Amino acid sequence: xxxxxxxxxxxxxxxxxxxxxxxxxxxxxxxxxxxxxxxxxxxxxxxxxxxxxxxxxxxxxxxxxxxxxxxxxxxxxxxxxxxxxxxxxxxxxxxxxxxxxxxxxxxxxxxxxxxxxxxxxxxxxxxxxxxxxxxxxxxxxxxxxxxxxxxxxxxxxxxxxxxxxxxxxxxxxxxxxxxx
Numbered sequence: 445x446x447x448x449x450x451x452x453x454x455x456x457x458x459x460x461x462x463x464x465x466x467x468x469x470x471x472x473x474x475x476x477x478x479x480x481x482x483x484x485x486x487x488x489x490x491x492x493x494x495x496x497x498x499x500x501x502x503x504x505x506x507x508x509x510x511x512x513x514x515x516x517x518x519x520x521x522x523x524x525x526x527x528x529x530x531x532x533x534x535x536x537x538x539x540x541x542x543x544x545x546x547x548x549x550x551x552x553x554x555x556x557x558x559x560x561x562x563x564x565x566x567x568x569x570x571x572x573x574x575x576x577x578x579x580x581x582x583x584x585x586x587x588x589x590x591x592x593x594x595x596x597x598x599x600x601x602x603x604x605x606x607x608x609x610x611x612x613x614x615x616x617x618x619x620x621x622x623x624x
Contacts, residue, residue, distance in 0.1 A: 454616055457609065458490045459500050461602060466504035468598075470511055476590040480505060481551035482598035484525040488532020489539060490606065498529050520562035524555045539603065548599040552592035560584040 465479040465486075487501035505525060509518070528551045535547045560580045563569060570576035610617040 455491070455496070457616065458487070458606070461606060462487055462500055462504050465598060465602060466508045469508045474590065474594075476587045477594035477597070478591075479594070479598035479602070480525060481528050481555060481591075481595040482548065482602050484528035485532040485535065485544075485547055485551055485595075485599055486602040486606070488529035488534075489536035489603075490532075492536075494533065497533060498526060501529060502526065517559060517562050517566065520558050521555075524558040527554050527558075544599050544603045545596060548595040549592060551599075552588060552595045555591065556581075556584060556588040 462483050465483050469478050469480065483504060484501045488497045491497040491500055502522060502525060505522070531547055531550060531554070535543055561577070563584075564577045564580035565572070570580045606616075
């Protein structure tokens with residue numbers, strides 16, 4: 445496999461959309477209303493080469509984290525977004541408004557469950573009991589709702605924007621990426 449097989453116009457447009465969305469994370473925004481899950485979902489759905497589907501969105505996340513800063517729960521965040529990329533791989537076979545919306549909700553839920561569990565398990569904020577775990581999830585609910593709204597919004601923007609680009613430039617719709 446050479447670089448010409450990877451760096452196609454389709455790839456450049458998809459990667460550009462992902463990188464633009466990652467920059468939106470750096471713009472002042474309502475807390476937790478970010479494009480992160482949408483980036484992972486979109487990359488998983490549209491970057492046909494599995495390694496690119498993981499690399500491009502997670503690299504965009506990493507670059508924005510370099511600017512914003514890291515915290516002690518980065519591994520659960522990256523694991524949750526890697527799972528969202530896998531969900532995007534599945535979604536890529538059936539992209540429709542309702543499947544994108546459903547996948548955005550599932551993405552939010554994956555992130556919520558993994559990261560709140562990690563906070564419960566790895567910090568002194570909550571007792572290491574079932575009640576403490578429930579408290580961790582309960583305290584995270586307001587963030588979950590905002591995160592879900594952000595995931596729905598940005599998934600609509602990314603998938604909808606790419607759909608309209610394909611309508612305007614039909615060659616994008618016929619340029620399918622090969623999976624390896």
